[in-house]
Amino acid sequence: MSHSVELSGIGMSFGTTRAVSDVSFKVEAGEFFSILGPSGCGKTTILRMIAGFIQPTEGRVLIGGRDMKGLGPNQRPTAMIFQSLALFPLMPVWENIAFGLEARGISRAERRRKADELLKLIALEGYGERMPGELSGGQRQRVAIARALAVEPGVLLLDEPLSALDLKLRQHMRAELRALQRRTGVTFIYITHDQSEALAMSDRVAVMSAGLLQQVATPRQLYDDPATPFVARFVGETNAIPGRITAIDGGTATLETGLGALRGRAGPGAQVGGQATLYVRPEALIPGTDDANNLPATIDRVDFEGAFALVHGRFDDGAALAASVPSTRLADAPEPGARASFSFQPRHGVVLADA
Amino acid sequence: MRELFQRFGGWLASFFLILVAIWLVGMVLAPNLMTLDYALRPNLPPARIGGPEDSYSLANFAYLANEAVHRTIFFKTVWASALVTLTTFVVCYPIAFWMAQRATRAQLSIALMALIVPFFVNEVLRTLGWYIILAYRGPLNAVLLGLGIIERPVRWQGDLGVLAGMVYAYILFMLLPIYNAIESLEKAQIEAARDLGAPVWRIHWRVVIPHAKAGIATGCVFTFMLAAGSYVAPALLGSPGSRWFTEIIYNWFFEGGDWNRGAAYALVLLALCLLVVLVTLRIFRVNLADVAK
Amino acid sequence: MSGADRIFRALFVFYLAGFAFYLFAPLVIMSAASFNESRFPTVIPWQGTTLDWFRAMWADRAMWEALWTSAVVAFFVVVISIPAGTAAALVLTTLHARARSFAYALMVSPLLTPGVVIGIATLILWRQVGVGGGLLLIVIAQASFIICYVMLMVVARLQRFDRTQEEAALGLGASRFMVFRRVLLPFLRPALLASAGLAVLQSFENYNTTLFVRGFETPLTVFIATKVRTGLTPAVNALALIMIAVTVIGAVAYELARRRRLRDNRAADLPH
Ligand SMILES: Nc1ncnc2c1ncn2[C@@H]1O[C@H](COP(=O)(O)OP(=O)(O)OP(=O)(O)O)[C@@H](O)[C@H]1O
Numbered sequence A: 001m002s003h004s005v006e007l008s009g010i011g012m013s014f015g016t017t018r019a020v021s022d023v024s025f026k027v028e029a030g031e032f033f034s035i036l037g038p039s040g041c042g043k044t045t046i047l048r049m050i051a052g053f054i055q056p057t058e059g060r061v062l063i064g065g066r067d068m069k070g071l072g073p074n075q076r077p078t079a080m081i082f083q084s085l086a087l088f089p090l091m092p093v094w095e096n097i098a099f100g101l102e103a104r105g106i107s108r109a110e111r112r113r114k115a116d117e118l119l120k121l122i123a124l125e126g127y128g129e130r131m132p133g134e135l136s137g138g139q140r141q142r143v144a145i146a147r148a149l150a151v152e153p154g155v156l157l158l159d160e161p162l163s164a165l166d167l168k169l170r171q172h173m174r175a176e177l178r179a180l181q182r183r184t185g186v187t188f189i190y191i192t193h194d195q196s197e198a199l200a201m202s203d204r205v206a207v208m209s210a211g212l213l214q215q216v217a218t219p220r221q222l223y224d225d226p227a228t229p230f231v232a233r234f235v236g237e238t239n240a241i242p243g244r245i246t247a248i249d250g251g252t253a254t255l256e257t258g259l260g261a262l263r264g265r266a267g268p269g270a271q272v273g274g275q276a277t278l279y280v281r282p283e284a285l286i287p288g289t290d291d292a293n294n295l296p297a298t299i300d301r302v303d304f305e306g307a308f309a310l311v312h313g314r315f316d317d318g319a320a321l322a323a324s325v326p327s328t329r330l331a332d333a334p335e336p337g338a339r340a341s342f343s344f345q346p347r348h349g350v351v352l353a354d355a
Numbered sequence B: 001m002r003e004l005f006q007r008f009g010g011w012l013a014s015f016f017l018i019l020v021a022i023w024l025v026g027m028v029l030a031p032n033l034m035t036l037d038y039a040l041r042p043n044l045p046p047a048r049i050g051g052p053e054d055s056y057s058l059a060n061f062a063y064l065a066n067e068a069v070h071r072t073i074f075f076k077t078v079w080a081s082a083l084v085t086l087t088t089f090v091v092c093y094p095i096a097f098w099m100a101q102r103a104t105r106a107q108l109s110i111a112l113m114a115l116i117v118p119f120f121v122n123e124v125l126r127t128l129g130w131y132i133i134l135a136y137r138g139p140l141n142a143v144l145l146g147l148g149i150i151e152r153p154v155r156w157q158g159d160l161g162v163l164a165g166m167v168y169a170y171i172l173f174m175l176l177p178i179y180n181a182i183e184s185l186e187k188a189q190i191e192a193a194r195d196l197g198a199p200v201w202r203i204h205w206r207v208v209i210p211h212a213k214a215g216i217a218t219g220c221v222f223t224f225m226l227a228a229g230s231y232v233a234p235a236l237l238g239s240p241g242s243r244w245f246t247e248i249i250y251n252w253f254f255e256g257g258d259w260n261r262g263a264a265y266a267l268v269l270l271a272l273c274l275l276v277v278l279v280t281l282r283i284f285r286v287n288l289a290d291v292a293k
Numbered sequence C: 001m002s003g004a005d006r007i008f009r010a011l012f013v014f015y016l017a018g019f020a021f022y023l024f025a026p027l028v029i030m031s032a033a034s035f036n037e038s039r040f041p042t043v044i045p046w047q048g049t050t051l052d053w054f055r056a057m058w059a060d061r062a063m064w065e066a067l068w069t070s071a072v073v074a075f076f077v078v079v080i081s082i083p084a085g086t087a088a089a090l091v092l093t094t095l096h097a098r099a100r101s102f103a104y105a106l107m108v109s110p111l112l113t114p115g116v117v118i119g120i121a122t123l124i125l126w127r128q129v130g131v132g133g134g135l136l137l138i139v140i141a142q143a144s145f146i147i148c149y150v151m152l153m154v155v156a157r158l159q160r161f162d163r164t165q166e167e168a169a170l171g172l173g174a175s176r177f178m179v180f181r182r183v184l185l186p187f188l189r190p191a192l193l194a195s196a197g198l199a200v201l202q203s204f205e206n207y208n209t210t211l212f213v214r215g216f217e218t219p220l221t222v223f224i225a226t227k228v229r230t231g232l233t234p235a236v237n238a239l240a241l242i243m244i245a246v247t248v249i250g251a252v253a254y255e256l257a258r259r260r261r262l263r264d265n266r267a268a269d270l271p272h
């Protein structure tokens, strides 16, 4: 049984520090939902409020439609996997996994059986009698997951569970987690500050900055339609060209910039006369000139990466340039200091009002 | 307090609090306050307790101040304890330094074992060992006579005996804190000082001792407190001329039959120890948390 | 190495030897005296080797009673001081900065109080309710400061505890009590065992405090001290030798166990 999770207007203050302010979103039952944001932005705090380790100073948490106010972590249908894993070092692996069942008063034989079942699920059959200290990082990781799954939670909360692993193992575990989530259908709320992780795994992603919710969207939308300047800059690479909006016409905004008038989609909050910035992805920049949206620049350096070449430099207004150009379109590697021009389709640029 | 309840839930938290309250209130505060109450009242036969004479006064403390013999013994206990502390420090410091900075791993392990083992042996037994050694016809006199160092047996029992027994008894309390403190001093600092041409005594005075001051303070505080409050060593190794303040207190309780006066004396001893603790901590600028480790 | 250094070093070795001699001579001489036929315990003159004093000690009813008294006292001291010391440590660690340093000062104060004062204060308090010196007061008076040792050892261990383990357990549905029983308590176990050992030793060896609250009871230390003053024979040395042997073996075993545990702990601690 998986549950939906709804946060409505929750906030958390620790004394005078404001860790989270007025965050609302709803995670559907069975969804793989990620919370993405830089270190210290309040991700763990949100998760701990959902799990019930801390009570929000304002707002409500609903799980499966039920208000969780006053319920402790042991009364909620959630299970959490901690940043540090927090396995019980003095219990063998199987007791770790069966701990939640023990708490529910299930008989020892039954616990053992269930633990073995889960050990099989995480491909650690026969490791039941080991102590957690005798496992590798990835194995511990899986034990922590099995321990959380053993209680058949409606919602699984994962706090950067892969951060301690090396890159290779991390990629492997990502796939395993995603498969596991599909198989079990449990709602996953997954915290990470690694955007590629969030984009690759999630159905939807919430982006946070400094305790504030920036945007909740699918990975694709997040990338293509960032709702705030923060999201535009934080998720993926981008070129940012500042200016002032002179016109908005049928969803397309015209921005007066140091490079002349540029056109892009009008994002949320874009208003005529307002200071705004145009954001364009590196791969949307096309070398050469076009009828409109031309961006003259000076090239500093080209990193050849096989299929693509990454071009770094400066636009003539001083903004940094990053373009990802198919190698076939790049005649000769330009010398550093060479002049170049790029253009882009208006639908590939987004204009967002400056914060 | 709220965190305690959050962490352990109502039942456990209440249980813990009750235990702690019983200990601190029932076993620490109340007995001392009652002792103070006793110390401030006169010693009366049961029939007259609560009567008109049963009023608070400082008479019991004044008695100590005016009774020349007791006063002398009190001050003697103070300076003798200070002497014990100083001697113990002098004896222990080189060993502590050696263990912390010079000894190899194996040497250290043996040294720690060798120090801890006698400490685990009962204080009464340790004192008994000295009692036998220092006996008039005991081995020490026999050896010294045999070597021709002394002409006649010496009566060691008395001040010297008490000093030897006490230093022996409290070595570990002095040594371990100092050792721990010196251990955290980087060898490089000493080497740097030596490179600059500082003589040995100066390295210790300017580098090692300042670094180890918390440990030294701890060792001194404990040794002084234990020495001043000691009963075994003066009782077994002392002579009538080397009476200790604790013996006077004991007599008020079990021979003089005046508990009130005994309580006042005990409080004076307690106040002395607390004063020494506070002054030492102040001088060495150490806080209590560093002491009780 | 310069000449001065060499002299200095030689002096130090000499000092070290003297120190070791100082440390062990009393114990060795006392032990040796228990085999001497002399009526007064000494090693000079040696009047012949005998085991009679061990027999005499073994046959001494009063000694056995004293031993039993000490054992009973130690047992109850452990029973009281382990829970109380643990509770004190837990309360202390959940307090906030200012309250904590105050509570800390209060909790360690018995360690800075002379033993005789603790005994006297306990005696005086309980006289108010008509309880005189005896087993009960010995236990209470000893526990009042032995709790400090337990508290300090548990606090030291708690500092290495990873609180997220508690949260993990709670999050898996455990009650607060189960978290305590299954997660925290097993973690504290080594410290509790060590402090139980320490408590037994402290209780057995205590003299100053016990002297005032003993009433008509005679624990082992009091028994020995009384013997020394009233009728010292090498039988006391025989007892001493046995006690030394037991404590030395105990101390060595404890130290070895502690070292092994340190190693095990290092293996069991999860790297973060
Ligand atoms: N118990 C606490 N007391 C005081 N401040 C806290 C507490 N917990 C968190 N904070 C503060 O709240 C803010 C958010 O912390 P949080 O742990 O939620 O960040 P995070 O997004 O999980 O960061 P990271 O990616 O580094 O884990 C931080 O500024 C942090 O210092």
Ligand SMILES: [Mg+2]
Pocket: A043, A044, A045, A083, A159
């Ligand atoms: Mg975090």
